[in-house]
Amino acid sequence: MDSDLRLLADKAKSWPFEEAKRILHRIGHKTPAKGFVLFETGYGPSGLPHIGTFGEVMRTTMVRRAFQILSDIPTRLFCFSDDMDGLRKVPDNVPNQEMLRQYLNKPLTQVPDPFEQYESFGHHNNAMLRRFLDSFGFEYEFQSSTDWYKSGRFDEYLKLVLTHYDEVMAVMLPSLREERRQSYSPFLPICPTTGRVLQVPIVSRDIEAATITYRDDASGELIEIPVTGGHCKLQWKADWGMRWRAFDVDYEMSGKDLIDSVKLSTQICRIIGGRPPENFTYELFLDEQGQKISKSKGNGLTIDEWLTYAPDVSLAYYMFQAPRKAKRLYFDVIPRHMDDYLTYLSKFDEQELVQKVDNPIWHIHNGNPPKAESSLSFSILLNLASVCNAEDPSILWGFVTRYQPDATPEKLPFLDKLIKHAIAYYHDRVLPEKEYREPTEMEKKALADLRTRLEQLAATATAEEIQTVVYDVGKNHPFSELKAWFSCLYEVLLGQSEGPRMGSFIELYGIPETISLIQSKL
Known part of the structure; x- marks a missing residue:
């Protein structure tokens, strides 16, 4: 890595560099014993992936890239899917809902795919996430909860949770409602007969044999089952803490709604001998009504919907901006973020290197952006x-x-x-x-005045010269404020409540064409 760039990056103020510095401090600027720094993102595939899921990977990647500029220590990124979790409810935005109801509480990788494309619902949702991450060129290693549990690679750590069962319960029980306390256990047995993920009280446990015993609700029979080999999974907060210990995760992001969960998982990780990762809490994504977006509700935008209307770089810019502030996620935000991206791109080549490393474009393109092709927004x-x-x-x-x-x-x-x-x-x-309105008598006079002034301009007039004319006309007529004049132009000429900078628009559309447009409205 270029030493000058590293020196500048060390002084950078943009949030990915600030986070990368925290990680360096955590490891004492030395390679961890495992040989690399591990970043993790987690995903619950109980519904179709939404943009928030993508955003977590995008932002984590930005921090990882910043770290790679500051240090030569190797890094890896695990994208972990909790696909062994039980299907708790049927999402609103998928087909074959009656069929899915028959599989409630079964592990997601044992629930048939309602789209009839993959071997299970979990595999379908995992594939949708991976498809987009791959198309964006993320470097990551996909990890499946089902694979880790069933292969036995979590066994050592599940035994640690069993050994420290009482301590884990002491952490979790105060966080639960009284009714839930009565049945809570960090271990969720997979029923040998129905295949469902059970939330049942544990009657006894055998640390040496690594088993737990619960009472079957239907028969009343006591069932002893291993905690290893995929016969049980952990409740997700215990699972999260166990996973941090098993992988030795160094950095993970999570939403504001998981602050309490992070605290509990941190305690559990420490109880079983692990060191919890550095955590970054981001604000939530909201829909147009200000409600939190949800995979099961399908509110907000999907990845595919955003990419229908703008290139992927606009979505990356949206994710970069102010991650600690809540963001509305609906169609109207797309044009603005596309234009903001173009503005930062146009500035990039003119900036000094010290400014470039804090430009969002640096983080979106890993320091190597394309050239701006046009000044058109x-x-x-x-x-x-x-x-x-x-x-x-x-x-x-x-x-x-x-x-x-x-x-x-x-x-x-x-x-x-x-x-x-x-x-x-x-x-x-x-x-x-689109809804055009008729101009008022006063507005007709202003529009006629604008038509006359445009007729006096040269065909080669610049956007600034045209904009000056538009301003002058607005000032010369009794509008309550200039904003009302521009609202008139947008609503009468364009049929919408908001619009472009008129000078730039008229330059592109053409002065003669604009004159004809005004005349058609008069």
Whole structure:
């Protein structure tokens, strides 16, 4: 690693570098005994993966990359799926729900795939997560809870939990409601006859034989079962702490809603002789109504929905920004984050290296971003598609080539991708809500004035010159504030409540075309 870059990165203030420094402090700047620093992300595949799942891997990867700049110590990233967990409820957003109800409480890797594509529901949801992580180019090692339990690789650590059973119970019981305390055990037996994950009281345990005994609800019979070999799994908080011990995890993120769980799992990890990882708590993702997004409810956006309307870099930028602040996750955030990404990209080449390492673009592209292809924003393209009622990218390219004569889809593939996304967003998200209004008499006079002023401009007028004219017209008419003038332009000319910077838009759309558009509204 370049020594100058490492020195600058050590002074960087962006949150991934701050987190990487915490990890270095944790290990004393020395390679751990296992030979590498281990990052982990966890995933419960009880429903379809949502963007929050992706975000955890994206953000953890950003910290890992920052660490790799600061240190030559090897790193690994485990993406762990708790796919041996029982199916507790049927998600709202999947087919064959009646079929799934027959498999409640069975391990997710034993529940048939309602989509009829994979060997189980757990395998289906794991595959969906991996597909996107692979397409984004993440470097990770996928780990399955079912594989670890059934292969016996967790056995040593399950025995430790059994040995320290009373101490683990002392940690967990105060956190539970009275009713739950009566049946709680860190071990969940897998019923030998039904295959279901049971939440039953443990009658006795044999540390030497590594078994537990519970009473069967149906028959009243006492059942003795090994805690090893996949015959039991741990309640997830105990499982989390056990896993930190088994893997010797150095760093893991989790949402604000898991703060108490982190504390309990930390205690359990220490009880069985482990050192809990450095933890980073991020704020929750919210839907348009401000409710927490949920895999089972299917509110918020899916990964595929976001990528229908914008490139993946916009999603990466969304994840980078202020992870300790709650974020709304719905369709309207997409254009803004796409434009913010483009703004930071345009600045990148002009910045000194000390500024570049704190630019979000550095973390999105691991220090090696592409060149900015055009100064056109996504919002401008979106509004151009709206005015033209564009269904075909060639329509927008016709305007772009007037603005940027040597531009072609082959020369500017990212711009071509933006144009296609803008048309998709317009068609699906803008057109159904489009609602033009008639201008008032005062607004008609202002629009006529703007038409006249535009007619006096040269065809080659710049965006700034046009913007000055637009401002002057607004000031010369009795609008309560300039914002009301721009609202008039958006609502009358574009049929929407918000819109672009008019100077830039008119430059791209064309002065004669804008004059005709105004005339059509008068």
